[in-house]
Amino acid sequence: MNLILIVLLPLLMAVLPRLAGPRRRRLAAVLAACAPALSLALLLWHAPAVFDGSVVQAGGAWLPAIGLNLTFMLDGFGFLFALLILVIGLLVILYAHYYLSPEDDASRLLALLLLFMGSMLGVVLADNLLLLVVFWECTSLSSFLLIGFWRERSEARQGARMALTVTGAGGLALLAGVLLIGQICGSLELSEVLDQRELLQSHPLFPLALVLVLLGAFTKSAQFPFHFWLPHAMAAPTPVSAYLHSATMVKAGVFLLARMYPLLGGNDLWFLLVTGTGLVTLVLAAWVALFQQDLKGLLAYSTISHLGLITLLFGLDTPLAVVAGVFHIINHATFKASLFMAAGIIDHETGTRDLRRLNGLARFMPITATLVAVAAAAMAGVPLLNGFLSKEMMLAKTLAIDTGTWADWLVPAMATLAGAFAVAYSLRLVHDVFFNGEPVELVRKPHEPPRWMRVPVELLVVLCVLVGVFPNIVVAPLLDVAVAGVLLGNVPDYSVSLWHGFNLPLAMSALALLLGTLLYFGLQRGYNLHLYRDEGVSGKRLFDRLVETSVSAARLLTGLVQNGSLQRSLWMMLVVVLCAGALPFFQDGYSIGDELLLPSNAAAVALWFALIGATMATVVLHRRRLLSLLALGAAGLLVSLAFVLFSAPDLALTQLAVEVVTVVLLMVALRHLPASTPSEGSLPRHLRDALLALAAGAGMAALAYAALTRPLASISTYFLEHAVPKGGGSNVVNVILVDFRGFDTLVEILVLAVAGLVIQALLAGFVAPGPAQAADPQQARPLMLRALARLVLPFALAMSVYLFLRGHNQPGGGFVAGLVTAIALLVQYMAAGRDGVPGARRDGVPVRPMPAGEEGFDRWIAAGMFAAAVTGLGAMAIGYPFLTSSYAYFDLPLLGKVPLASAMFFDAGVYLTVVGSAMMMLASIGRVASGPAPAPARGEPPAAATAGASV
Amino acid sequence: MELLLASAIGILTTAGVWLLLRARTFPVMLGLTLISYAVNLFIFSMGKLAIGAPPVVREGVERYADPLPQALVLTAIVIAFGMTALLLALSVRMRHDSGTDHVDGDGAAR
Structure with missing residues (x-):
């Protein structure tokens, strides 16, 4: 039960910081930290069971009719993610307290962060797939609010809108994919679905389901060609970027890839799509990152590149590659969160994130400089740091590809190249900001940040080093259970030790380091990176054009169907209704039943003629309104006589009374309306209306006749039997x-x-x-x-x-x-x-x-x-x-x-x-x-x- | 008998739909009323026809008309009345606010 609380506490306690109000900032921060602290305690309470290899489950039915259940499960992989979300979340809350300026409403940011945290925990702990999608959309929505936190800035609003559109659309694709999987496998519970791989993959619709789920994952994890929203999301306050765009939200995509791997992986389509997308993203984003002039932009593109790396690993479709992927998720979260926070510190203390103006800061903030240098080295894959270990594993796995095609050599070569780019942009980050001349036109003299603002960065950087040096002690157990979670317990033999001897991956790492260093200093010498300006087709421009086109197309279509004329809408609606009504006639044919018919009598025939006469008179006289109304009243009275004839005295009485009231009402209204109707409308229009009316009438008559000539199985015997004993009437x-x-x-x-x-x-x-x-x-x-x-x-x-x-x-x-x-x-x-x-x-x-x-x-x-x-x-x-x-x-x-x-x-x-x-x-x-x-x-x-x- | 009722439903519908498509509010109201007659008779006919067998329980009587469609139609009659009245109030108000009793208001009157 308390598994549910882990997710619900942040959601429910999101109001707490708001209660503190915008002024009492310290109180708001402390209140905001309560929920993740409690959730973390609950999570750790489950740790022994998880490390024993069992899967904790909780929850129950919510809307069983549509397969939506409030069920959660905690296995090693979910545990790893929940741990990352909660620990980094706590650090981010601490950091945000110092980062935000007094004008910012800290309580709002903290409340939104908690909402996001709860949604994200829901994604990683949900057992029910629909529930997962619900939380998935919740992360999109709350991240929209977080990115647009500075709502007065237009780039924040644009970035937020773009992120929401792309990830929200991906969420819809994911929903469709999940529903397909549910249809094929007969269940929407992850714990039941995951081992139905054969059943799912032999289904003809499997490729569609796969592509839909991948669309969801790729949009969320900013994979090419959906990557463009992430750099624009950098308009968010830096604590948000550190949280969402390093450790959590963008990781939801790769989380999904890993989660679904046992179900969807193991076929050529998966390999092709996931590896291909990952590889392109890895190389392209690493190259683009090198030319960014915005500190956070560089980090954003490097994030995209690293997500590409993780995607690539899951695409390789081997258990060992999965180990490398999961390991890199941990490592990337630690070094990238610390780098984002450090970027925020630099921004906070200098007033700018422009790499062209930030130079030589090492003298002013030596501790921060050291921290950034270490984290960037981890990002570049320098030995003795965590990034080196997972990159080395990655290189080894790309070498292990054995498809007998060009992919066997292309993937390792590209991976090495991307490694070189990573080295280059990491070098740029350190060299350009902390060395490389003097700062340009800074509004204030930079200095070290407040003590506690730096603590989260320090903790994370220490973690990078510890993992890098003592992987077997620090991270191996956690990695073990997480991999067991992904691979449903079938953990391969692997080793995360620092030294594997002189081998090809080591040589590739060394080559990447060398090439990257040469590339950076070469570019900086021969072609001043500060002069580079981003031109050409950007994803944002394409996106904007797409949005404009779809809006104008929608407007065009609306104008075609609805030009403001109700008369026109009405006949169009009638046409649609008639078509829908006519379809069964043509599909299933029309026949008359063979029930015995009631013989007609003279009274009925007379009644029929009178009713038809009155109806005709209503129509023919409709221009002379009073006469037409009288004819209508006559028709109504005749209908009530029909009810008398067919044994419905109650209806006859009601119809009679209503008829009187209606006719009187219409007469009263005629006092305020013209007495006659002008003749208007062209002949074709009259013909069209007559055709529609005839079709409608013929359809109704045909339906009524078909029903009247068939035997009736009524549920009314119940009412007839129980009216007196139960209803007393x-x-x-x-x-x-x-x-x-x-x-x-x-x-x-x-x-x-x-x-x-x-x-x-x-x-x-x-x-x-x-x-x-x-x-x-x-x-x-x-x-x-x-x-x-x-x-x-x-x-x-x-x-x-x-x-x-x-x-x-x-x-x-x-x-x-x-x-x-x-x-x-x-x-x-x-x-x-x-x-x-x-x-x-x-x-x-x-x-x-x-x-x-x-x-x-x-x-x-x-x-x-x-x-x-x-x-x-x-x-x-x-x-x-x-x-x-x-x-x-x-x-x-x-x-x-x-x-x-x-x-x-x-x-x-x-x-x-x-x-x-x-x-x-x-x-x-x-x-x-x-x-x-x-x-x-x-x-x-x-x-x-x-x-x-x-x- | 069945043919008489079915054809009456058809003719009422035809007349109602034709009036519904007119350009002025008053004929539209008349058309809607005719359509409500047709629809009520149609729903009623789904319980089949019975003569001399009102659904009022009496000792020794076995055959009754189906009471369920009757109950449905009874409320339908009253609701149709409410709808007609509402439409009426709307058209009176619109006639004076826009200066015309054309259903599209003054903007679209042709």
């Missing part, structure tokens, strides 16, 4: 609504309530700039209607109560009752004219004081939602699932024996919400007042003042 539709599927209904009335509130928000206080209504109040209120309305109201309300009460057993229920109540109130308003609408205004002034109880439909809605939700929660309170209903029978006067189910309260909530929402909609639209003269609308007849006058 014999109207099954109502029991489904308030009981079996009560949660659906709860959400549905919520939708209705939201619609009502949105309408109110849209129209509240809105004064339409239309022509002032010809308002003769007497004319607007027909006497007959007023008289009738008063008579009808009590009956209508009684009717709705009746419908509500019987709803559980007979057709009826909250929805219908609510709509009937709404209609009853509506009739009142219609009779009273526009001024009868609650809150009506004329010229922005309330017509009459708002009578109590008329307004406040929002409270109806609130009460309704409350009742519905409380009924559900009540069931939970007595230990049943949400919205479980219970019931009992009661004897009521007049009504007789009435079952009172708790669902009744829920239905009451439905009722209140429906009344509140419907009335809120009507009132909002009804009270929209007309103001002063309108802006003349294009090609439109004046608003239909007469159409709505009676409303």
